[in-house]
Amino acid sequence: MEELQVGRAKLTWLNGGVNFLDGGAMFGVVPKALWSKKYPPNEKNQIELRTDPLLLQVDGKNFLIDSGMGNGKLTDKQLRNFGVLEQSSIDKSLAELGLTVKDIDAMLMTHLHFDHACGLTKKMNDEYVPVFENATIHVSAVEWNEMQNPNIRSINTYWEENWKPVQDQVQPFENEISIVDGLKMIHTGGHSDGHCILVFEDGDEVFIHMADIMPTHAHQNKLWALAYDDYPVTSVHQKEKWMDFGYQKKAWYTFYHDAYLRAIKFDELGKRIDEIERTRYDYK
Template identity: 65%
Template sequence: METLQLDTCKLTWLNGGVTHLDGGAMFGVVPKPLWSTKYPNNENNQIELRTDPILVQFEGKNLLIESGIGKGKLNDKQKRNFGVLEESDIAANLEELGLTFEDIDYVLMTHLHFDHACGLTKNVDGQFVSVFPNAKIIASHIEWNEMREPNIRSRNTYWKENWEAIVEQVETFEQEWELGPIKMVHTGGHSDGHAIVVIEDGGQTVVHMADIMPTHAHQNVLWVMAYDDFPMNSISAKQKWLEYGLKKNAWFTFYHDAVYRAVKWNEENKISESINRNRK
């Protein structure tokens, strides 16, 4: 498991599973001859996208950023359509760290699309129950509302199986939510309620832009997904937070990237430091 140690916070990437989605959809209007030089694709034009939560530990607290693709949640058709070749193995990761699901204090959900939220619940004897029974689950107010009342477009990604069992655990925020050095900020863009995570810890900064910059190859502010509900808001938020992070020499961290866990960029937009994903 790859880690990033800050002053008081330690970040550890867990194995939340993997999807393979259409590269054209992931890069929107960007022509394939451009995006394919930045990120590999297979013979079906799909790109590998991890769904790996980040465990953040500080002052005895355990927080997860996102929840993974889950285990036993998807049927064979869904696995085929979403290119799921590997499901979550978070329990084994936590055990290696001396933790269990019950030890998670907070789950920070940047948004609640299925590939981020399937790991929140599990099927036990025909009923869905919470995977993290002692955790507060944090999401923006807008996102939580749409999760429960999706529109004709979003109902394909906001599933009742992922929220009905956690209603009592959810805490929402309007613009920002904070806990110590960790802050969630509502951005919109990818979804109307999308949020990012910013960690300011002892002079070090981490910016987790979630799905407004799902991989390192999406650094160009104009490279946004066809999946984005409000692409101009994605562009605006990406401009703002890239500029913020570059001024701070921040680590930019990823949930979906199959190559890097985190990178720093220099003034020439080249990667100056990186934490690579260990491919076993």
């Protein structure tokens, strides 16, 4: 498991699963001739995407940034349609670190699309129950409202089995919330109406988790938005704001979906000055 130390915060990437989605959808109106140079597709025009939660350990607390693909929750049709080749093994990842799901103090949910929220619950004796039973679940109020009241488009990704069992653990917030000193969740909108990012500052050490408004390193271009974005213009403006902010701070940018890089640090001009590669292996 790859790790990154940023000030007093330690990040460790867990195994949350992998799926393959249409490359065109992941890069919206950007021509394939451009995006394929940065993120290669397979013969079906699909690109590899991880769904790996980040374990964030700071000030004696254990936080998870998003929850992974889950395990045993998707039907055969869903596994096929979403291109899922590997499901979550969060228990195993945590065990290697001497932890269990009961040790997670809070879930920091950037949004609640199925590929980020399926890991919140599991099926037990024909009903769904919480996975992280001791954790507070932080999510924006806008996202939480839409999760419970999806529209004709979002009903395909906001599923009852991912929210009803954990509703007593959820603490929605407006605009932004301070989790611990220096760590904030900030509502941006864009990818979903309630989408959030995380920003951590400890002196000169900074990381920014842009979640799905910059899901991979290939989405660095401020104009490259997903066809999956509900509000792509908002995504573009928010990416511009937080890329400019991070460049000046020489911040680390961390990824949940990237199959090749875990994190990148840029200089003031947006040039890559450091990176953490993901250990890769072939899927059977």
